[in-house]
Amino acid sequence: MSRPDLSQRIQHERQQRIAAHRLRTRRSVSRRDGVRVEIDGRWRINFCSNDYLGLAQQFAVVNAAQDTLQRDGVGSTASHQVCGHMQIHDRLEKDIAEWLQVPRALAFSNGYMANLAVVQSLLGNGDVCVQDRLNHASLLDAARLAGCHLRRYPHGDAEGALRQLKAEPDGAALIATDGVFSMDGDIAPLRQLSLAARLQHAWLYVDDAHGVGVVGPEGRGCVAEAKLGVKDVPLQLVTLGKALGGYGAVLAGASDAIEHLQQVARPYTYTTAMAPAQAAAAVESIKLARREHWRREKLTELISHFRHAAQQHDLPLGESDTPIQPILCGSEQRAVALAEALEWSGFLVGAIRPPSVPEGASRLRVCLSASHSVEQVQSLVDTLAAAWVLKRDKANG
Numbered sequence: 001m002s003r004p005d006l007s008q009r010i011q012h013e014r015q016q017r018i019a020a021h022r023l024r025t026r027r028s029v030s031r032r033d034g035v036r037v038e039i040d041g042r043w044r045i046n047f048c049s050n051d052y053l054g055l056a057q058q059f060a061v062v063n064a065a066q067d068t069l070q071r072d073g074v075g076s077t078a079s080h081q082v083c084g085h086m087q088i089h090d091r092l093e094k095d096i097a098e099w100l101q102v103p104r105a106l107a108f109s110n111g112y113m114a115n116l117a118v119v120q121s122l123l124g125n126g127d128v129c130v131q132d133r134l135n136h137a138s139l140l141d142a143a144r145l146a147g148c149h150l151r152r153y154p155h156g157d158a159e160g161a162l163r164q165l166k167a168e169p170d171g172a173a174l175i176a177t178d179g180v181f182s183m184d185g186d187i188a189p190l191r192q193l194s195l196a197a198r199l200q201h202a203w204l205y206v207d208d209a210h211g212v213g214v215v216g217p218e219g220r221g222c223v224a225e226a227k228l229g230v231k232d233v234p235l236q237l238v239t240l241g242k243a244l245g246g247y248g249a250v251l252a253g254a255s256d257a258i259e260h261l262q263q264v265a266r267p268y269t270y271t272t273a274m275a276p277a278q279a280a281a282a283v284e285s286i287k288l289a290r291r292e293h294w295r296r297e298k299l300t301e302l303i304s305h306f307r308h309a310a311q312q313h314d315l316p317l318g319e320s321d322t323p324i325q326p327i328l329c330g331s332e333q334r335a336v337a338l339a340e341a342l343e344w345s346g347f348l349v350g351a352i353r354p355p356s357v358p359e360g361a362s363r364l365r366v367c368l369s370a371s372h373s374v375e376q377v378q379s380l381v382d383t384l385a386a387a388w389v390l391k392r393d394k395a396n397g
């Protein structure tokens with residue numbers, strides 16, 4: 001028998017990861033106070049959370065969750081189709097649909113599963129899913145699970161998407177793209193993509209995990225910002241774990257598309273419904289995200305301050321107007337060394353390296369939040385600039 005031994009295989013893979021310095025570690029946060037986090041007894045300013053609007057610990061949001069927790073308990077106790085679906089889920093779906101101005105919405109446990117659900121419910125053997133090269137991993141996994149062909153186009157290239165669709169004229173087709181790209185912070189060319197989809201009788205699906213709450217009028221996201229409607233984008237993804245500060249996801253779109261997902265999507269049917277307190281928290285954060293424009297205005301101010309300060313120090317910024325601001329470092333070692341230097345100085349910034357980004361495209365991913373102050377942002381940039389020069393001199397000498 002030549003069956004590989006699984007213990008040996010995982011040992012071997014671990015050794016390879018160690019040799020390549022790619023062992024992933026995690027930290028345990030002991031306390032959190034807005035943008036400050038305590039790790040190993042030291043407080044640091046957090047620049048890697050996706051809590052863009054500062055709602056994760058907002059008083060009214062926490063209260064809403066607490067009230068529901070008291071009344072309804074911790075778990076939903078079953079899947080949506082059995083008895084886990086509660087009125088608060090209806091309310092959440094209704095509020096999202098109203099906010100995004102679409103007919104219907106459907107709550108999911110998280111964005112990863114919602115993406116699996118969309119592609120798997122729409123496409124199968126002989127169909128094609130056309131995707132941006134820098135799409136989130138969950139969209140790539142979704143195409144794999146659906147068993148359709150996956151064709152990728154260069155980042156942000158709508159003509160590339162059109163070419164890929166033309167190359168496969170027979171199966172049903174879906175263009176799937178991030179709205180705001182999670183590692184780059186730039187926005188997909190949704191109007192051009194929508195045109196490509198229309199020309200090729202394909203649907204356009206937008207995963208707006210990082211756009212909703214932050215981008216567009218009333219924070220309605222990239223689709224609204226591009227002035228597209230449900231006819232152009234029959235389905236889009238809203239995550240509750242990023243700008244809305246909670247956990248979970250909602251698909252929003254055309255009635256028949258949403259109804260179809262509710263009937264057939266396995267990641268909807270075969271899992272426990274979102275906890276009611278989570279849904280209640282999201283209902284409250286949506287209210288605040290819509291009403292409190294100052295959160296977006298503050299973000300805009302911080303983004304422009306960050307970019308201006310970084311440019312003055314000649315730091316290599318990405319092309320982003322969103323709270324995701326990459327500093328392009330190139331080598332993995334450099335990105336990691338800079339993140340370590342920043343952490344030592346009291347700032348938490350994510351070093352993003354392959355396979356999350358392509359080889360040679362390692363970066364620091366700075367995430368801004370409405371809860372940061374201008375002084376904190378300035379101090380991050382100054383510290384980063386000093387570390388940047390130091391690391392460069394070390395590399396040269």
Ligand SMILES: *Cc1c(COP(=O)(O)O)cnc(C)c1O
Pocket residue numbers: 109110111112113115136138178182207209210239240241248249
């Ligand atoms: C975070 C993210 C997801 C996954 O959402 P979760 O709710 O965290 O599972 C999907 N797509 C994109 C673009 C994301 O950034």
